[in-house]
Amino acid sequence: MMAADSGATVLEKKDDSPKMPDKKKTKFDVVIIGAGPSGYTAGIYCSRAGYDTLILSGILPGGQLVNTTEVENYPGFENGIMGPDLMIEMRKQTQRMGTTIVDDEAINVDFRDSPFKILTGSEEYEGRAVIIATGANPRKLGLEGEQTFAGKGVSYCATCDGPFFRNQELVVVGGGDSAIEEATFLTKFATRVHLVHRRDELRASKVMQERAMNNDKIQFHWDSAVTDIKGDQKMQQAVIKNLKTNEEKTLDVGGLFVAIGHEPNTQMFKNQIDLDEEGYIVLKNKTKTNIEGVFAAGDVHDRSYRQAITAAAFGCMAAIDVDKYLTEKS
Incomplete structure (x- = not known):
């Protein structure tokens, strides 16, 4: 359900009750691939909106910020914060909202039909919607x-x-x-x-x-x-x-x-969704890919800004788009 406040579209809180992770659970409303600022933010918004949400964080969760020292330009931290500490706080907040986080790496996907399938080295997960937040690495x-x-x-x-x-x-x-x-x-x-x-x-x-x-x-x-x-x-x-x-x-x-360029982490999505010549995800409308129900957020499509705050903003946008999509489908 969507709510408007002073002209801004926000996700309305549907269920704030804590959810205990179920290790055997493999089917979710939303599967988020990646656990940087965009992935965690998307998880917060999706879970707060009442969707059963999974984040596949990868082997090294936290994105590029885990390799960063002091972060001075992220709002809310007057004296700055260390990059890894910021990601720990994001993870805690995401889990408090009820998001299931699995520290496993997606190695393959099947976006041909919904529910979409995401394969890790040990399990196959399904999601009615998927947010790709795998980021990009500097060359x-x-x-x-x-x-x-x-x-x-x-x-x-x-x-x-x-x-x-x-x-x-x-x-x-x-x-x-x-x-x-x-x-x-x-x-x-x-x-x-x-x-x-x-x-x-x-x-x-x-x-x-x-x-x-x-x-x-x-x-x-x-x-x-x-x-x-x-x-x-x-x-x-x-x-x-x-x-x-x-x-x-x-x-x-x-x-x-x-400053010799970046490489988006999109290898597993080749022949699944549209990518440009450099491997960045091509968005059709807002955060939507060419596959209905599959969305993207952060550096995996953004070649211009590449900031933690903009990645988080894209995560919020993708979650709002997912909410609209799933609401229309229900």
Whole structure:
């Protein structure tokens, strides 16, 4: 049942009584695949609306935030909160609303008919509606130091972490629109931004290129790649190699931002729902996929914002769309 308040559409609370997880239960009203901010938020809204809801969290629940240190830009936490702690709180709230959470990974799906089937390594689940919230992972450089200093100087989100690097020199790796956007954004805080690109020209749009070229704080390193990341407790240096001359130089920098794209976690959905050329889910209307009853939320379709707060918002939207769908079907 839907309710309107001051022009806003919200889900009306139907049943707030706690539900005890049944390990043998395999049939649900709603199955949510993924347990980041979008998945947990969708679970809260669906369960609060009275739907028997399952979240398949995967082997490492929590999404990208479990690998994040301090989160300063999520509302409600005046002094910030550590990424893993935020996800623990979301999980607790979702469970309090009655959502069943199974820490198992979906490995295959069958969306040909409703109820839809979701297969894990040990069980087959069914849902009258499905929300895909499997997220996307940033592409990585593949360096040992990248993993060592992740969250300690190495980042994949300038919007999230840029303010932590005030008055420092930084490195951005990449040559597309995202890299230029990140480099430009970081000039608000950094004394200098070194943009490292493997080619001798950018792949970014002309407008973005001109903006970067005219920014005195951005220094370009053409035909180059980062080959090593060094430091003690935190990252302190980036080693850059010219791929044509093999000349190496070491930059004293406080942080390195990798901006070479993301990979949506949609491999299991190929030939099941419509994906674009990069693997992102194509939405037909709001959060709806091309399969009636299958919805998507968060970074699995969002290539623009990629924030915890926007992922949570998409989870809310998907849950509202599910409620409308199931109400019409009942």
